[in-house]
Amino acid sequence: MSKLFDLTGKTAFVTGAASGLGYAMAEGFAEHGALVTLADANRAGLDAAVAKLNAAGHQAMAVELDVREPAAIRSAVAGAAKHYGKMDIVVANAGITGGAPISEEAGHIENIDLETWNNVVKINQTGVFATLQAAAAVMKPQKSGRIIVTASISGLRTSEVSGYPYTVTKAAVIHMVHLAAIELAPYNILVNGVAPGPFMTNIAGGRLFREPERVKAMANSVPLKRMADPQEIKGLALLLASGAGSFITGQVIPIDGGSTAL
Amino acid sequence: MARLQDKIIIITGGARGIGAAFCKAVAAEGAVVIVSDVRDGAGTVKAIEAEGGRAIFIHSDVANSKSVNDLINDVVKRYGRIDALVNNAAIFANLQRQNFFEIGEQEWDDVMAVNVRGPFLLCKAVAPVMMKQKAGKIINIASGTVFKGQTGITHYVTSKGAIVALTRCVARELGDYNINVNAIAPGLTMSEGVLSNPQMTGAGANATLNTRALKREQQPEDLTGTLVFLCSSDSDFMTGHTMVVDGGSVMR
Numbered sequence: 001m002s003k004l005f006d007l008t009g010k011t012a013f014v015t016g017a018a019s020g021l022g023y024a025m026a027e028g029f030a031e032h033g034a035l036v037t038l039a040d041a042n043r044a045g046l047d048a049a050v051a052k053l054n055a056a057g058h059q060a061m062a063v064e065l066d067v068r069e070p071a072a073i074r075s076a077v078a079g080a081a082k083h084y085g086k087m088d089i090v091v092a093n094a095g096i097t098g099g100a101p102i103s104e105e106a107g108h109i110e111n112i113d114l115e116t117w118n119n120v121v122k123i124n125q126t127g128v129f130a131t132l133q134a135a136a137a138v139m140k141p142q143k144s145g146r147i148i149v150t151a152s153i154s155g156l157r158t159s160e161v162s163g164y165p166y167t168v169t170k171a172a173v174i175h176m177v178h179l180a181a182i183e184l185a186p187y188n189i190l191v192n193g194v195a196p197g198p199f200m201t202n203i204a205g206g207r208l209f210r211e212p213e214r215v216k217a218m219a220n221s222v223p224l225k226r227m228a229d230p231q232e233i234k235g236l237a238l239l240l241a242s243g244a245g246s247f248i249t250g251q252v253i254p255i256d257g258g259s260t261a262l
Numbered sequence: 263m264a265r266l267q268d269k270i271i272i273i274t275g276g277a278r279g280i281g282a283a284f285c286k287a288v289a290a291e292g293a294v295v296i297v298s299d300v301r302d303g304a305g306t307v308k309a310i311e312a313e314g315g316r317a318i319f320i321h322s323d324v325a326n327s328k329s330v331n332d333l334i335n336d337v338v339k340r341y342g343r344i345d346a347l348v349n350n351a352a353i354f355a356n357l358q359r360q361n362f363f364e365i366g367e368q369e370w371d372d373v374m375a376v377n378v379r380g381p382f383l384l385c386k387a388v389a390p391v392m393m394k395q396k397a398g399k400i401i402n403i404a405s406g407t408v409f410k411g412q413t414g415i416t417h418y419v420t421s422k423g424a425i426v427a428l429t430r431c432v433a434r435e436l437g438d439y440n441i442n443v444n445a446i447a448p449g450l451t452m453s454e455g456v457l458s459n460p461q462m463t464g465a466g467a468n469a470t471l472n473t474r475a476l477k478r479e480q481q482p483e484d485l486t487g488t489l490v491f492l493c494s495s496d497s498d499f500m501t502g503h504t505m506v507v508d509g510g511s512v513m514r
Contacts, residue, residue: 004287004487005265178513185475185510197499223437228499235496244487247449249475250513251506258437261430261502262514 004244008033011084012241013077015067015131016094018045020201021150021233025091028234029241030058034089037080039065041094067094067127068119070134077134086142089241090135092128092173093150096120097204099163107163120165128173132180136189145189146241149177153197153256170195174252181250190249192240197256199228223258264292265494270341272333274324274384275351277301279453280403282309283482284348284489289315291490296337298322299351324351324380327387334387346399346493347388349381352421355455355462359414370417377421378428385432385443393439400436401492402429402445406508409447410473414466422447426504433502442501444492449508451480475510484509 012029016022017038026036030053038053038060040046046062053060061083063076081087098120100107128149139145154162155170174193181191198218200208208215208227219227236255239245254260271288275281276297282305289295289310295317297303297310303319310317318340322333337344353376381402392398405422412419425445433443450470456462471477488507491497506512 004490181510181513182475185477190476223434224440224442224499224501225438232499235491235494236500238496239487239491242487244491246487247476247480247484247509248488248505248507249510251510252514253500253505254503255500257499258433258501258503261433262504 005238005242006032007238007242010034010088010241011037011080011086012089012091013037013039013080013087014091014093015039015065015073015127016150018042018049020203020230021196021199022091022093023049024230024233025093025148025237026060027053028238029089030060032238032242035059035084037061037063039063039076039094041066067131068122070126070130073127073130074134074137077131078138081138087135087138087145089146089148090131090139091148091150091237092131092135094127095124095150097163097166099165101161101163103160109164112164117165120169124166124169125172129176132176132191136180136184139184139189140187143188145187147180147184147189147191148237148240149173149191149193151177151193151195151252153195153254153260156195156252156254156262157260177252178250185249190240190245192245192248192250193252194233194236194240195252195254195256196233197228197254197259198222199230199233201230221259222256223261226257228255228257265490265496267292269293269345269493270296270337270343271346271348271493272296272298272337272344273348273350274298274322274380276306277303278306279355279455280448280451280482280485281350282306283486284350285317286310286313286315287486287490288493289313289317293493294341296320298333324384325375327383330380330383330387334384334391338391343395344388344391344398346401347384348489348493349384349400349402351380352377352403354418355453355459357415357418359461359466361414362416365417373417373421377418378424381425381428385428389436392441393436396440398439398441399493399497400432400441400443401489402443404429404445404447404504406447406449406506406512409506409512409514429504430502437501442492442497444497444500444502445504446485446488446492447504447506447508447512448485449474449480449511451482451485453482470511473511474508478509480509
């Protein structure tokens with residue numbers, strides 16, 4: 001049997017890993033043999049996530065981390081790399097929605113307060129950039145590494161269900177992926193993004209689970225006529241983290257049931 | 263655990279080059295491979311069997327609807343279902359580089375017949391089978407050249423542009439049936455066909471290599487991970503997408 005997707009002995013660091021897509025990616029890596037470090041600002045959620053992985057026989061550790069603090073990201077990634085002797089995979093996943101869609105009055109341009117805007121930029125854009133900086137700092141000397149950024153189809157295609165801060169920051173990280181892919185390629189560091197569409201996560205404070213009618217409408221607009229389970233991000237993340245994806249770099253790959261059909 | 267255990271997978275153009283690498287890769291993941299080609303595919307079958315894999319060869323000309331329908335009917339008769347179809351057969355490696363205004367009508371039509379009508383006919387033939395199954399994977403092979411343009415092979419690049427469009431349209435029409443339709447867009451890959459055509463390996467190839475973030479030649483094996491992913495349940499929420507696998511020449 002081929003070892004294309006094997007991650008035995010690889011180390012991975014995932015931000016926003018206490019739940020949703022971040023947790024699923026960390027779990028997927030662990031299931032394929034990786035030693036995973038889960039980072040999240042939610043201490044209780046983080047501990048539960050790590051306990052679950054370790055109970056399943058995987059090797060996971062927790063780092064409490066607020067990606068609004070760049071110095072903390074650097075020391076967390078460097079710390080995990082030091083602990084394991086290397087860092088093979090870093091996923092800049094932590095993000096928030098913030099800001100109502102433009103289809104709602106609260107999302108109209110005059111109603112977006114700059115405090116909200118700045119907070120989303122801090123987490124979704126500066127937080128991702130600082131995570132890439134931290135990853136590059138450990139991977140450049142190694143001359144190897146994989147970096148995955150969680151973007152969004154909102155960053156690829158705008159629509160009236162998108163809000164300003166989220167959409168704009170997700171678009172920004174897509175260019176970040178392209179630039180970093182070019183700069184880091186000589187160091188054998190591959191940089192890609194995933195652009196999820198409608199996944200059933202606790203995004204926006206669990207809104208999707210409270211509004212079944214909205215979810216039904218969302219699902220109907222997807223060519224595959226359904227929402228995705230967070231588990232379904234695992235395969236794409238694994239492709240980008242493993243030997244199977246060794247000639248893929250600078251790509252932001254939609255996983256959206258065909259919504260964008262890019 | 264093998265990722266494609268017992269899956270019935272048809273790969274056109276499987277006699278050599280990228281197609282042969284695809285056949286070997288899915289066989290290594292446990293699939294039963296139907297190697298299809300206008301050339302003799304016995305070599306690919308033999309190589310798979312030597313590794314303990316399962317494969318058969320069925321001769322087929324993708325440009326010919328009768329031949330395509332016979333292929334699909336034959337596979338359904340033998341195995342009762344089709345889990346994945348890989349539209350890989352195409353005219354490329356033997357092309358002579360020329361300006362677009364020098365390309366003759368016959369050559370243009372020949373390229374379109376194999377590279378566009380072929381995948382169309384195969385999608386059309388396999389659709390009823392997969393719709394009945396309420397499951398299936400179609401993977402079309404496009405090209406990175408679509409996203410940047412390429413001199414000397416306008417017919418080829420245009421045909422591959424059509425494949426990106428075909429992928430999007432068929433994905434939208436078959437989404438209701440839980441059928442995933444995606445494409446892979448490789449960069450210039452050092453298949454045996456390409457290696458045997460000096461026009462494909464000279465200065466042009468070096469220029470292509472220099473546009474990549476990862477500055478090395480692309481090998482058929484660089485594409486197999488993505489192909490296995492798109493054939494497997496790991497890609498169940500992806501459809502209509504063209505995945506660029508070219509070492510970072512095209513970024514999107």
